[in-house]
Amino acid sequence: MRADARKNHDHLLAVAGAAVTEQGVDVSLRDIARRAGVGLATLLRHFPTxxxxxxxxxxxxxxxxxxxxxxxxxxxxxxxxxxxxxxxxxxxxxxxxxxxxxxxxxxxxxxxxxxxxxxxxxxxxxxxxxxxxxxxxxxxxxxxxxxxxxxxxxxxxxxxxxxxxxxxxxxxxxxxxxxxxxxxx
The missing domain is CATH 1.10.357.10 (Tetracycline Repressor, domain 2)
Known part of the structure; x- marks a missing residue:
């Protein structure tokens, strides 16, 4: 994985971790993407489900x-x-x-x-x-x-x-x- 892609991947995981800790595993994927400052499609490219x-x-x-x-x-x-x-x-x-x-x-x-x-x-x-x-x-x-x-x-x-x-x-x-x-x- 390219360095920039790894950085984005790690950022998405960090944001997702905080969101799941706060709201539980049913937190909205759209909300995670918004918090990470990316579109839902970007989140789904990294994590399809x-x-x-x-x-x-x-x-x-x-x-x-x-x-x-x-x-x-x-x-x-x-x-x-x-x-x-x-x-x-x-x-x-x-x-x-x-x-x-x-x-x-x-x-x-x-x-x-x-x-x-x-x-x-x-x-x-x-x-x-x-x-x-x-x-x-x-x-x-x-x-x-x-x-x-x-x-x-x-x-x-x-x-x-x-x-x-x-x-x-x-x-x-x-x-x-x-x-x-x-x-x-």
Whole structure:
């Protein structure tokens, strides 16, 4: 990509990130283009669909969460690694309102631009869960798909104004339910 095209691409992503943070994933593409000082056609040349834009926006975060799982896998106890990563994932999902709905749909839709990133993220969590299960620290009747669903559920509850004050408490309850022994995390 040419330097000027890369600069425009990065500018559009920065503006889109701010817009999605403020208004959620359903923000108008026209509004993003207007904020970026370009026409809608220019935005669509870079990102032909909303999902393509969101995939580009979220890919870095997904990669960071996946790398965090890799790091925790070798630097923390299985139980602490799982809970720490789960907390990071839930915390990240609150940055972009509505992203969990898209992620839950994309994980099942192989044609979705977000599918591969979601599958990679789910696999990272599944590895941490399997490690904790092998160590006897986590229930064996859940899998990576369940963990991914729990992240979505916890993120959704944190996104609800009436439930947001209870989000940390609910996280602790769910984490304790996943673990086979309470660790006071």
């Amino acid at each position: 909303r999902e393509a834009l969101l995939d580009a926006l979220l890919r870095t975060s997904f990669a960071e969460l996946t790398a965090k799982a890799d790091e925790l896998e070798t630097s923390s106890s299985p139980e602490n690694a799982l809970v720490s990563w789960l907390r990071d994932c839930v915390g990240w999902t609150t940055e972009y309102r509505g992203v969990t709905v898209l992620m839950a749909a994309a994980i099942e839709d192989t044609d979705s631009a977000l599918h591969a990133s979601c599958v990679t993220l789910r696999a990272a969590g599944a590895r941490l869960l399997a490690r904790a299960q092998a160590a006897g620290a986590a229930r064996t009747d859940i899998d990576g798909a369940d963990l991914f669903a729990l992240i979505a559920m916890l993120a959704w509850s944190g996104d609800q104004p009436s439930l947001a004050p209870r989000a940390d408490h609910l996280f602790e309850i769910v984490a304790d339910a996943i673990l086979t022994s309470s660790s006071g995390h």
